[in-house]
Amino acid sequence: MPADSCHLCGGSLDLLDEFSALRRVTSDCRPWPAGGRLGVCRACDTVQKPADSVWQDECRDIYASYAIYQQAAGAEQLVFGPAGAASPRSRRLVEQLSSVHRLPSTGRLLDIGCGNGAFLSAFGAAYPGWRLTGAEVGDTNRAVVEALPGVERFHVGDIGDLTGGFDAIVMIHCLEHIPDPSGFLRRVSGLLAPGGLILIQVPHFQDNAFDLLIADHCTHFSPATLAAAAKAGGLMVETLSPAWVAKELSLVARVGQGPEQPRPPGEGLESARDQIGWLRRMIGAARDLPAPVGIFGTSIAGSWAAAELEGRVAFFLDEDRNRIHRPYLGLPVLAPGDSLPAHSRIVLPMPPGIAGSIAARLPDLDFLMPPG
Ligand SMILES: [Zn+2]
Incomplete structure (x- = not known):
């Protein structure tokens, strides 16, 4: 090629x-x-x-040198609903899956890219009769994952070495790292039991421009291109939603030939240009702020903004109790109720809708809103 x-x-x-x-x-x-x-x-x-x-x-x-969830000392990132209620991302995903697809009380599940076992833990709590396998590229999390209830195996290495017959396979934040996503999905499909389902979650770059900045993500899916990749991987899409978890695309499919998909609508170039332009405007406005400047959030977007604003940032602000009051990138992480440096402005590196809901529930803080 x-x-x-x-x-x-x-x-x-x-x-x-x-x-x-x-x-x-x-x-x-x-x-x-x-x-x-x-x-x-x-x-x-x-x-x-x-x-x-x-x-x-x-x-x-x-x-x-990968260190998953390092800022929170291994605790899973919380996802915040519109009212600010936080729940671990994996529990939200298990609830959404259960609401749409009725799962039996027993079965075998494989989590490809299981990390430290956040999804396996949430799934095992909801479906204690299932036997669980986690697969990873390295051994780092072996002890943590093997200690989880229901886990019968932690697999390191090629997925082709696994014995198939899984009733469900999940790939959460995995497919976007893989240079041949359709070929990989064809191999994964071969590990499913007849009628088994596959759950895929990937970032949705059209809802979250910051995904484009992630160096090790090689594919940035839209609903149309994710559906096309699944079809090319021999899968028939049953559910494809941008709403199960904000900023993510969630897809449920089974092996099979679906109806012919229309060709993706040719929106990729314009979407990517729009998102890159938005990122440049957002960080350009932040660069014009007088000191002291704070950054809301310590995940992907906050880390990126801190690097782009190198030397101009005095603190981070975060609502996640797992992340506050421990230093991050050499800077203090404060909570919204803490006393902040006088006259500080806070950069909100977030998609506009999410930024709006944060600003609405924290009206006492002086935010620089991202461009619309
Ligand atoms: Zn192509």
Whole structure:
């Protein structure tokens, strides 16, 4: 495959030159230097980083020192509902899956990219009769995962070495890292029992521009391109929702030939350009603020903004009790009720809708709102 061809279909890519000037961030929230490349396939419309040898070398460096959920000392990131109620992301996902797909009381589940077992733990609590397997690329979390109720196996290495017959397979924040997503899904499909289902969750870059900045994400899916990748992987989509978890696409599918999908609508290039332009405007406005400046959030977007605003940031602000009052990137992490440095403005590196709901529930803070 030539260097700049699509890693889904082999088509040629239109590159977005303006992306290379932006700093990046790793999927475990560490600042990463500028210099990446972003393109959109002319044939299948998928937004992507060319998965060339430079990108693969960078990923090797990133994963060699990967530290999942490091800011919260291993606790899973909370997702905040519209009213500010927080729940762990995995529990939300299990509830959504159960509300749409009736699962039997016993079965076997495989979690590919299980991390420290957050989803296995939430699923096991809801379905104690199931036997669970976690798969990962390294051994780091073996002891933690093997200690979870219901877990019968922690697998490291190629998924082809697993014995199949799983009633459910989940891939949460996994597919966007894989340079051949459809080929991988075909292999995963082969591990399903007849009638088994697969649950995929990936970031939704059209709802969250910051996903484009994650150095080790090589595919940035839209609903249309995720559905097309699933179909090319031999799967029939039953549910595809941008609303199960905010900023994420959640897909449930089974093995089979669905109806012919319409060709993705050719929105990729415009969407990616719009999102890159928005990121540049957002961080440009933040750069114009007088000191002292705070940043709301210590995840992907907050880490990226702190790096772009290098030296100008005095503190982070976070609502997640697992993250406050411990330093992050060398700066204090304060809670909204703490006394803040006088006259400080707080940058909200968030999609506009989420930023609006945060500002509405914290009216006493002086936020710089992101562009609309
Ligand atoms: Zn393509």
